[in-house]
Amino acid sequence: xxxxxxxxxxxxxxxxxxxxxxxxxxxxxxxxxxxxxxxxxxxxxxxxxxxxxxxxxxxxxxxxxxxxxxxxxxxxxxxxxxxxxxxxxxxxxxxxxxxxxxxxxxxxxxxxxxxxxxxxxxxxxxxxxxxxxxxxxxxxxxxxxxxxxxxxxxxxxxxxxxxxxxxxxxxxxxx
Amino acid sequence: xxxxxxxxxxxxxxxxxxxxxxxxxxxxxxxxxxxxxxxxxxxxxxxxxxxxxxxxxxxxxxxxxxxxxxxxxxxxxxxxxxxxxxxxxxxxxxxxxxxxxxxxxxxxxxxxxxxxxxxxxxxxxxxxxxxx
Numbered sequence: 597x598x599x600x601x602x603x604x605x606x607x608x609x610x611x612x613x614x615x616x617x618x619x620x621x622x623x624x625x626x627x628x629x630x631x632x633x634x635x636x637x638x639x640x641x642x643x644x645x646x647x648x649x650x651x652x653x654x655x656x657x658x659x660x661x662x663x664x665x666x667x668x669x670x671x672x673x674x675x676x677x678x679x680x681x682x683x684x685x686x687x688x689x690x691x692x693x694x695x696x697x698x699x700x701x702x703x704x705x706x707x708x709x710x711x712x713x714x715x716x717x718x719x720x721x722x723x724x725x726x727x728x729x730x731x732x733x734x735x736x737x738x739x740x741x742x743x744x745x746x747x748x749x750x751x752x753x754x755x756x757x758x759x760x761x762x763x764x765x766x767x768x769x770x771x
Numbered sequence: 772x773x774x775x776x777x778x779x780x781x782x783x784x785x786x787x788x789x790x791x792x793x794x795x796x797x798x799x800x801x802x803x804x805x806x807x808x809x810x811x812x813x814x815x816x817x818x819x820x821x822x823x824x825x826x827x828x829x830x831x832x833x834x835x836x837x838x839x840x841x842x843x844x845x846x847x848x849x850x851x852x853x854x855x856x857x858x859x860x861x862x863x864x865x866x867x868x869x870x871x872x873x874x875x876x877x878x879x880x881x882x883x884x885x886x887x888x889x890x891x892x893x894x895x896x897x898x899x900x901x902x903x
Contacts, residue, residue, distance in 0.1 A: 612880055614873030616865070624873065626880040630887035634894070638886045648882035654875075728876070742868045 619735035622711075624728040632696045632719035635726065639699060639715065640665040650675060659683055667693055671701065709737040797841035802826070803834050807843060807857070814856040817846075 610627040617623045628635050638644045646661040659674040672687040685705055692700035697717050703710035711730040718725040732738040797803055802824055809815060809823060821831035835855055838844035846855045858864070 612873055612877035614869050614876060616869060624876045626876070628880065628884055628887055630891055634887050634890045637890065638883055644886055648879060648886045651878040651882045653878055742865055
């Protein structure tokens with residue numbers, strides 16, 4: 597229980613929503629307790645970005661984080677996970693950069709099936725509504741991402757797998 | 772590794788929320804593991820499965836029920852035949868995936884909140900210094 601106190605002081609927690617808006621679109625929303633100017637900074641400065649993009653509970657370590665935040669500029673993120681055989685890379689380029697209000701980038705690590713991500717920052721009374729919109733090139737691409745579970749958080753699951761493997765080693769494995 | 776084990780592992784990775792205990796209990800029975808193997812080769816009706824495993828319909832229905840509860844098997848009744856196949860229904864899969872996706876972003880945004888709080892605090896301190 598005491599370990600949980602680390603996260604204090606706790607700001608007001610706003611709800612996060614996620615929805616498949618159409619065959620090709622996913623939308624996530626969340627209000628952040630701060631002005632758009634500051635929230636935008638946290639999305640565009642690597643030293644800030646890597647503080648929040650991979651929460652501890654994901655079990656990932658950031659190996660590198662590079663962001664050339666301007667139209668046509670590239671970004672690259674490399675993570676490692678104890679259960680992953682090799683580092684995971686995510687990369688793409690920025691299509692639109694409008695300070696404090698809008699970012700658009702490509703996701704190219706998956707080849708042609710990658711989505712285009714648009715994030716808008718709408719300031720209201722000192723808070724910022726974030727709308728993150730992923731547009732996939734086709735229905736099949738989004739269905740594929742869902743079917744492969746590629747976007748899932750994997751940490752606890754890998755622990756469970758270890759247990760399951762240990763427990764099943766002598767039963768299912770032999771049948 | 773047998774294909775069926777791959778399937779089960781994959782299932783556990785993708786749908787941890789359907790319950791590790793339920794899946795584990797479902798797998799503790801040799802007939803149920805056999806049913807999963809069988810369904811890994813082809814969908815089958817409860818009658819087919821009962822025949823193959825030399826079992827009463829009622830007995831097989833119970834086994835399939837346990838697998839279904841654990842989210843390992845889906846059944847669908849068409850006319851008088853109940854067909855069994857591996858996996859969750861597609862819509863359930865999608866709902867489960869979107870919920871995991873939402874949770875992942877929720878965790879990220881909680882961290883973002885902290886970063887923004889810290890930046891706000893720094894700005895206040897810097898602002899005070901400038902005025903002094």
